[in-house]
Amino acid sequence: MKRARFSLFTIVALLLSCNRPEKVTEQNASVQEVALDAAKQTDQAFVATSNPPSAEGPNVSAIVPAEKKIIRSGQVALESKNIRSSKSDLDKQLAKFGGYYEQEASTNSGAYLSYTLVARIPAQHFDAFLKAVENGKDQLTSLSIQGEDVSLTYFDTQSRLKSKRVYLVKYQQMVGQAKNVKELLEIQEQIRQLQEEIDSQEVVMRRLKDQIAFSTLRIELFEQEANLPMGTQTFWSQLSQAVHSGWELMKNFILGVIYVWPLWIVIGTSIFLWRRFLKARIRKAKTSRTDTPKG
Template identity: 25%
Template sequence: MRYIFFLFLFFSVLSGCSKHEAPNEDQAISISAVKLPAKKYESGGADKNLEAPSPKIEQKIIKEASLRFETNDLEDTFNKIKTAVTANKGNILIDSEGKDYNSVFRNLTVKVPSQNFDNFINAISKGVSFFERKDISSEDVTEEYIDLTSRLKNKRKLEERYLQILQKATKISEILEIEKQISIIREEIEAKEGQLKYLESRVSESTVTIEFYKTIAEKEGIKISYGSKIWTAIKSGFFSLSDFLISIISIWPFIILFCVLAYFIRKRFKRKKQ
């Protein structure tokens, strides 16, 4: 009986030790639920190999407008437009004027900073009762801009690699081939840079074409048109006569030959009659 009691006591002690050593499920779950703090990007230290987030590219919009309207005073309208151009830091690129059968007109092509586009359109629209044409367009070229920027970046990286290879090249044939590739890549880089600059210039400055005109009175239009027709007819008749005389002078040998032949033929007919 004593041995049986000692064996029972021994197994009881072992089972109690095992209960204290094994963690329960709640403890395991609480340990696994602990989260480490997220790493932040730093310029130095242990995180220096992490890439910085790419900067967000601003939306690229090309704005253009085309306007046509009638006015009672061409000069006054032009002065108002010129004031609006100056106030919005723009430039007049083209200024042309003319006259047709029933109107006198003036056409302007203006470049204005894109941020002042709406203010400029509102300024020149004041006092206009009706627009015969008012076309305003906006073109989103952000995707094209990103594509060009990415391609340009890749071309520059490729050029750097070829330059590194060129420094290690020893054979003349290798050097010539690498320099040829570098020349091709540089031409492509310059082309991409030109496209990017052109795109940026269109985004930064908006183009506005303005056509305004004044209607001429019907009698004045007929009078001007009739006098113009008379003067045109006189000039046309003079030039036609000049052309006729010049053409006669240019064929004088044939005229002389014709006259000689006509003389002999006539003389021969006279002899036959006699």
């Protein structure tokens, strides 16, 4: 009886010793699968609370709220009688509505001056700024306004960021639970990849928020006569332009003559030598006539 009990005890001990590594192996399963499973459960709970199912299908309005995210931009052309004064007025209006110049360039052709400006205006003041420009002393020659709805991109990126941050928290919590170096390295690699993805999408979100918060307006500001074709200007403006063009032509002619001064020396020397040669031939011909005896 004792031998039978001893044999039974030995068999049970052997079975337990054989099953124990399998249990340990199962407990030390892939860290990534465990973390993904936990994160998926959290993510599913988040989606379930924010987008509950209905008999008609998914609740799209829960994914994309009623608030629209619009990027507004436009182009405007202004014709001014006093361009420097107009530029100063634009500067004041832009400062009044909390805007700034992203780009500012000027072109001076000698006769006319023009500005190419790229202004950023707070979205809530964009319409008010446009109205102030339209009601200003300058003539509005063209106006074009565009609006781009980026709501889907905005809220999709926002949702992805929330989900990835949930994953990141789960992995960070598992760092202290790593049982060996291999598991720790796997966890750290997942944390690194998630952090890079989060940083990249945060850049996208910042860019979208900036474009939504500040509207962009390209302004072409030019003098009144600079945009008119020849023949439609007033007599005095044409006279002024003719005098200016004549002076420029004369100045260029004088400078051109001075630039080719070596050529004038060569031409003058050639003419002088040619005239001397002709005079010598004429003198020789006269001499030969007087020396010839008369028959």
